[in-house]
Amino acid sequence: MDETALWLQQRLDRRLLLTGGLAAAGGTVALAGGARGQASHTGHGSVTASAAARQPEHGDAHGAMITVGEVDNARNGFDPVQMLAEWETGTVSSLPDGRTLRTFEIAAEDKEIEIAPGIMFPAWTYNGRVPGPTLRATEGERLRIVFENNGSHPHSMHFHGIHTARMDGVPGAGLVDPGEEYVYEFDARPFGCHLYHCHALPLKRHIQKGMYGAFIVDPDPARHPEYEAIARSRLLGSPENAGWQEFVMVMNAFDTNFDNENEVYAVNTVAHAYAKKPIRVAKDKPIRIYLVNVVEFDPINSFHLHGNFFNYYNQGTTLTPTLSTVDLITQCQAERGILEFHFKEHEAGLYMFHAHQSEFTELGWMGMFDVVEAVS
Amino acid sequence: MNEPQAAEELEARAVPAPSFGRLNLVWILAPLAILAAAIWWLFSADLLAGFNNGAPPVENLTVERTILDESGMHLLVRAGGSQPMRIAQVQVDSAYWQFEQEPAGPIGRGDAAWIHLPYPWVLGEAHRVTFVTNTGAIFDHEVPVAVATPAVTSTNLLSQAALGAFVGVLPIVVGLMFYPALRDAGPLVMDFLLAMTIGLLGFLIVDTAEDAFEFAGEAAAIFQGPALVVLAAATSFLLLTAVSRRRGSPTGLALATYIALGIGLHNLGEGLAIGAAFAAGAAGLGSFLVLGFTLHNITEGIGIAAPILKSRPPLRIFAALALLAGGPAVVGMWLGSLAYAPQWSALALAIGAGAILQVIIEVGAFLVRRRGARTSTLWSPSILAGLGCGVGFMYATAMLVKI
Numbered sequence: 001m002d003e004t005a006l007w008l009q010q011r012l013d014r015r016l017l018l019t020g021g022l023a024a025a026g027g028t029v030a031l032a033g034g035a036r037g038q039a040s041h042t043g044h045g046s047v048t049a050s051a052a053a054r055q056p057e058h059g060d061a062h063g064a065m066i067t068v069g070e071v072d073n074a075r076n077g078f079d080p081v082q083m084l085a086e087w088e089t090g091t092v093s094s095l096p097d098g099r100t101l102r103t104f105e106i107a108a109e110d111k112e113i114e115i116a117p118g119i120m121f122p123a124w125t126y127n128g129r130v131p132g133p134t135l136r137a138t139e140g141e142r143l144r145i146v147f148e149n150n151g152s153h154p155h156s157m158h159f160h161g162i163h164t165a166r167m168d169g170v171p172g173a174g175l176v177d178p179g180e181e182y183v184y185e186f187d188a189r190p191f192g193c194h195l196y197h198c199h200a201l202p203l204k205r206h207i208q209k210g211m212y213g214a215f216i217v218d219p220d221p222a223r224h225p226e227y228e229a230i231a232r233s234r235l236l237g238s239p240e241n242a243g244w245q246e247f248v249m250v251m252n253a254f255d256t257n258f259d260n261e262n263e264v265y266a267v268n269t270v271a272h273a274y275a276k277k278p279i280r281v282a283k284d285k286p287i288r289i290y291l292v293n294v295v296e297f298d299p300i301n302s303f304h305l306h307g308n309f310f311n312y313y314n315q316g317t318t319l320t321p322t323l324s325t326v327d328l329i330t331q332c333q334a335e336r337g338i339l340e341f342h343f344k345e346h347e348a349g350l351y352m353f354h355a356h357q358s359e360f361t362e363l364g365w366m367g368m369f370d371v372v373e374a375v376s
Numbered sequence: 377m378n379e380p381q382a383a384e385e386l387e388a389r390a391v392p393a394p395s396f397g398r399l400n401l402v403w404i405l406a407p408l409a410i411l412a413a414a415i416w417w418l419f420s421a422d423l424l425a426g427f428n429n430g431a432p433p434v435e436n437l438t439v440e441r442t443i444l445d446e447s448g449m450h451l452l453v454r455a456g457g458s459q460p461m462r463i464a465q466v467q468v469d470s471a472y473w474q475f476e477q478e479p480a481g482p483i484g485r486g487d488a489a490w491i492h493l494p495y496p497w498v499l500g501e502a503h504r505v506t507f508v509t510n511t512g513a514i515f516d517h518e519v520p521v522a523v524a525t526p527a528v529t530s531t532n533l534l535s536q537a538a539l540g541a542f543v544g545v546l547p548i549v550v551g552l553m554f555y556p557a558l559r560d561a562g563p564l565v566m567d568f569l570l571a572m573t574i575g576l577l578g579f580l581i582v583d584t585a586e587d588a589f590e591f592a593g594e595a596a597a598i599f600q601g602p603a604l605v606v607l608a609a610a611t612s613f614l615l616l617t618a619v620s621r622r623r624g625s626p627t628g629l630a631l632a633t634y635i636a637l638g639i640g641l642h643n644l645g646e647g648l649a650i651g652a653a654f655a656a657g658a659a660g661l662g663s664f665l666v667l668g669f670t671l672h673n674i675t676e677g678i679g680i681a682a683p684i685l686k687s688r689p690p691l692r693i694f695a696a697l698a699l700l701a702g703g704p705a706v707v708g709m710w711l712g713s714l715a716y717a718p719q720w721s722a723l724a725l726a727i728g729a730g731a732i733l734q735v736i737i738e739v740g741a742f743l744v745r746r747r748g749a750r751t752s753t754l755w756s757p758s759i760l761a762g763l764g765c766g767v768g769f770m771y772a773t774a775m776l777v778k779i
Contacts, residue, residue, distance in 0.1 A: 067472045069463050116472070118464025118510050215719030229720060258513025263467075272471065 065130070065362055067272050069117030076113050078129040082271035084247040087216075087236060088133035095142055102137050103144045108151040108176075108198075108211070113355055115254050116264050116271035116364060124151055124198070125208035130269045130318035131250040131294070132196070132213030136236055139191040139220040145184040149176040153337075155206065156182075158199035159215055160334065162189050170199045191219040191234075193290045193316030193336045195250075207333075208255055208262075210269075214248045214336075216290055219319065227319040234288075234319075245281050248290040251301045251331070251355070251365065259296055264364050265355065271364025278368035281343065282375040289339040290316070293331035301365075302330040303339070306355040310341035326357055343371045391479075413424040434458040437515040438505055440488065440717035443525040448494040451505060451517065454596040455483035467506040468495045480642040486598045497522045500748070524711045536651065536709040543650065543669035544643045544705025547571035548698045551677015555694070558678075558685055563746075566685065568762040570743045573635065573679035574736055575766020580642045583774070585609070587645055588624065588725035595719035605721065605726040612730030620734065625741050629693065636701040638735040639676045642727030643701065646673075648710020648721050654713045668776025675769055676701060683742060 090104040106126050113130060115121045119205040126132025137143055149155050154177050158169035163186035166173050178183045198211035221231040221238075232240040252269060253262035265269045281287055293301040304327060311321035312329050316338040323329065329337065343351070354366035406750070438458035443450040455461040460482035466475045476491040497503055503519040528531045551571070557570065585605070592601025620626045620634055646669065680697055712721070743759070 013380045065471050066474055068474055116465055116508075118462060119508055119512055120510055121512055254512075256508065257514050263512065263514060310540075359470055359576060363467070 008092075015059075021235055026327060036292045039246075049257065066275065067116045067364065070276075071114045071117050071270050071273070075093075076270075077111075078269075080268045081277055081279070082272045083129075083131075083134075083268045084249070084279065086134060086248075087136040089136050089236070100138070100141045101144060102141050103146065104133075104135055105148075106132070106157065107144045107148045108135075108155040110151050113210070115256075115266070115269055119264065121210075121256055121264075124155065124206065125210050126155070126157075126213055128208035130212075130291075132211070132251060134214040134248045134290075135196070135215065136216045136218065137188040138218045138235065139188055139223060141188045143184075143186055143188050146181065147174075147176060147184060148181045149178050151178055153178065153206075154200050155198045155211060156200050157184060157186070157196050159186070159196045160194040161215065161217070163185065163187075168199075169196075171201060175200055188217045190317050192340050193292065195294065195336055196293045197334075198293065204296055206356045208253070209253075212250065212252070212292075214250055214292050216248070216316075216375060224319060230319045239289050243285060244288050246288045246290070247279065249292070249303075251291070251293045251295055251303070253295045253298070253360070253365075255297065262295070262297055262363070263294070265360040266364045267367060272366060274367025277319075278370035280370045280372060281376050282342050283346065283348065283371055283373055286340060286342040287369075290336070291329075291331070291339055292336040295333060295334060295360075298357070298360075300330050300332050301360065302328060302356045305326045305336060305341065306352040307346065308341055308351060310339045313338040313340075316359040323328060341368070345350070346371055348372050378498055381419065398628050410712040421540060429452030432511045432513075433511045435509055435511065435515075436597055437461065437463075437509075438594075439505075439517040440596070440719075442517070442519060444522055445524055445527070448492065449497055449503070449505065449519070450493070451491045452488055452490060453483070453507065453711040454488040454598070454717075455485060457485060457599050460484045461487075462510040463491065463507050464510045465508040466493060467508065468493060468505070469504055472708060486596075489734050497640070499523065528714065531709060532713075536654075537706045537738055539650070539666065540647050540709035541702065542600035543673065544647065545698055545702030547670045547673035548639075548680065548702040551674045551679070552681050552694050552698055553686070554678055555681045558681065561685060564758045566682070567743065567756065567758040568765075569678065569682040569685075570674065570739055570746075571762025572766035572769075573682050573762075574739050574743070575763040575768075576637075576675050576679055576770050577638065577732050577736045577739070577766075578763075579767050579770035579774075580639070581729055581736065584642050584645055584729040587649060587679055588722050588729060590727060591718040591722035595717070599719040601719065601722055605722055605729075608723050608726035609708060609733070612727040613733045616731055616732075616734040617737070620738060625745070626738055627683065627745075628687050629689055631738055631742055632680050632697060633700070633737050634731075634738060635683070636680050636697045638728070638731040639680065639701040640704040641724070641731045643673070644704035644708040645721070645725040645728050647710075648712035649688060649708075651709040651712020651714075652721070654709075668773065672770065672773035672777060673702075675766065676719040679766075683739070688703055731754070 024091070061199075088104065090102045093101045093103070095101045107128075109125055109128055111123055111125045111128050112120050113123045113125070135145075145157060147157050147160075153251045154175050156171075156175045158174075159167075163184075167184050167186050168174060169184065174182050174184060194217065195214040196213055196215045198206040200206045216348050218235045219231040221235060224231045229240065232238050233244060235241055249267040250269075251265075251267050253265045256263040257262060257281035266273065289303075291303055297299045306327075308326045309325045312323035312326060313319075314322040314335075316335045316336070322337075329339070348371050351369040351371055352366065353369065354361040420439045434457055438454045438456065439451050440454055441450075441452040453463070462482045463477060465472055467473065471577070473493055473495055476492045478492065483489050491507070493505070495503075497519070497521060501522055501523055505517045505519065507517070509515075533539070534597060558565070561569065564736045588609070592599075592605050594603075596700075597602045616634065616637075626634055649668070676696070680701060708724075
């Protein structure tokens with residue numbers, strides 16, 4: 001963080017530097033520079049040239065494109081930095097036939113959360129957080145999700161996975177009224193990077209109010225002898241998996257004034273969270289990102305990595321990449337996938353990532369990897 | 377004279393004087409005590425708790441001044457919410473931008489605060505500032521054409537004064553210079569000129585009121601713009617009428633002075649409009665437009681000259697009249713270009729509208745008196761032609777300046 005602060009001091013008006021680690025300024029300097037480039041033209045409309053020549057150099061204003069202040073993580077009850085690698089694995093028991101039964105307990109509740117410094121949003125949540133807990137299981141396990149609705153509206157959990165109609169979490173099949181409970185049960189398949197969300201109607205409102213989360217099914221190495229090593233590296237708890245730096249990123253957005261347009265964009269809810277606190281990664285360990293897009297109202301979202309390229313596994317249902325060596329992927333709503341890359345040959349430093357819809361970037365969906373020699 | 381005095385004495389004897397004062401005091405305090413008790417009850421018993429349905433507070437935010445300079449954008453915002461408001465974030469062109477609020481913290485109802493944005497705005501282009509409050513409500517403010525706000529420098533003030541004089545003082549002087557030519561006017565021409573004055577004033581009152589209401593609409597709700605305009609206009613009308621009628625209806629030089637004052641207040645509004653257009657960059661003020669304003673105002677000088685055609689005032693009186701009628705355009709230019717809050721502009725224009733109404737009535741009364749108080753002759757051809765010419769000329773020349 002010291003390098004970050006130093007780096008920023010050279011660029012930012014100190015008077016405006018409210019907190020340390022405003023790494024987002026990197027993007028700003030580029031933006032401000034671009035705007036200044038245009039400022040030189042004169043004689044707009046009927047403003048006379050002499051009048052224009054007298055104008056002060058307004059392009060000299062150097063602000064940062066960033067939200068001002070800090071979000072109170074304690075009040076929210078969740079921390080975007082911890083969320084990155086927080087896996088909800090439930091409780092494990094054995095079924096009579098010897099298979100593993102994994103049980104998750106999820107409760108829906110209404111909760112006001114701070115989505116950007118000072119901006120409160122009346123959210124509907126799973127377990128009091130947005131996105132909901134990242135559920136993680138292994139291919140072939142039996143899953144039991146005990147869902148209790150403590151919210152003020154009917155809610156459900158609709159999983160993207162293979163299951164029967166009765167377990168679909170739609171009106172008529174697992175929609176839960178306030179105060180009621182429902183148990184969803186199905187096998188964990190196919191392996192991949194999936195999601196769950198509320199499928200109560202109206203769907204748009206229930207999704208954008210915060211009812212979604214990542215649902216990751218790790219491949220069972222025994223079922224994939226030809227790619228056993230790769231499957232092992234994905235299996236949480238294996239020694240091979242411990243050699244990776246894994247993060248979950250749910251790209252979301254919030255329509256704070258309910259006009260069907262988003263005011264705040266982010267990954268894992270809090271605007272600019274990883275711009276202000278860059279994600280520390282070690283050079284020598286590969287990085288795997290479980291990326292899910294749930295943004296409502298906008299047709300697509302995207303992920304762009306600076307200074308590097310990655311392999312992409314669309315929906316994570318394959319063990320070989322569906323896209324190789326790209327630095328940008330797009331996702332429509334509910335589309336998701338796995339990104340794999342490393343910084344082994346890179347210099348240490350700050351590497352930005354953001355949506356390459358500049359609008360989303362400037363409204364909060366932007367972050368940084370702080371690449372270091374070793375994570376202490 | 378003696379009889380009313382006797383009656384007063386009788387009344388004074390009928391009512392015992394000492395107890396009267398004490399009783400009065402009781403009757404003043406009793407209703408106030410009940411009001412205070414009711415307010416105390418409202419808050420202590422939380423009477424409105426039953427109405428609390430969990431809805432977020434009502435919020436309102438009005439931008440009163442926009443200043444663009446080399447350090448970025450500076451906006452003066454006034455809060456009008458049901459509770460103190462918090463500005464959580466600020467977007468410029470849909471990008472969250474660093475900002476400083478001065479003073480910091482929640483903005484109380486009716487209070488104002490400066491928002492300083494170190495934003496590299498682009499000359500001649502549009503920008504949109506969006507305030508996001510803690511409840512997620514948003515308030516947009518458009519900067520239609522970004523130009524640097526004129527700073528208060530002697531050069532700026534001087535060039536604005538020159539322009540103000542061109543649209544305000546010059547046409548009045550030109551109009552007054554018809555004085556010698558009009559001096560030998562017969563009664564019909566005099567009727568025509570006075571009626572023309574009424575016609576042009578009629579146009580001005582519509583124009584002024586329209587501008588006043590427009591500014592009033594931009595002001596924060598707490599100022600109740602339309603009521604402010606109507607009340608200010610009525611007050612200025614009544615005050616000026618009371619003052620001018622202290623020694624009977626004004627005639628001659630006094631009437632000319634009141635006409636000059638009414639026109640001056642209108643020109644203050646015109647100056648405000650031109651200055652504000654400069655400040656907002658909304659209108660590139662071409663020389664054609666300036667010429668339009670000048671032509672538009674020439675009849676005003678003739679109108680001022682009309683009541684004094686039969687007297688022979690010294691030259692300095694003419695200079696004073698020209699300054700009174702045209703000078704405010706310069707002041708308006710200064711105030712307008714410094715982007716003062718819309719409620720002050722609305723107030724100034726409303727006072728102007730009231731003043732113009734007063735002058736219309738006085739010129740009308742003067743015209744009637746000249747005619748031997750026979751209103752029926754007001755419908756003579758020369759008067760109707762004068763009215764028509766006054767309104768028509770103003771309307772036609774206004775076409776040059778309306779964008």
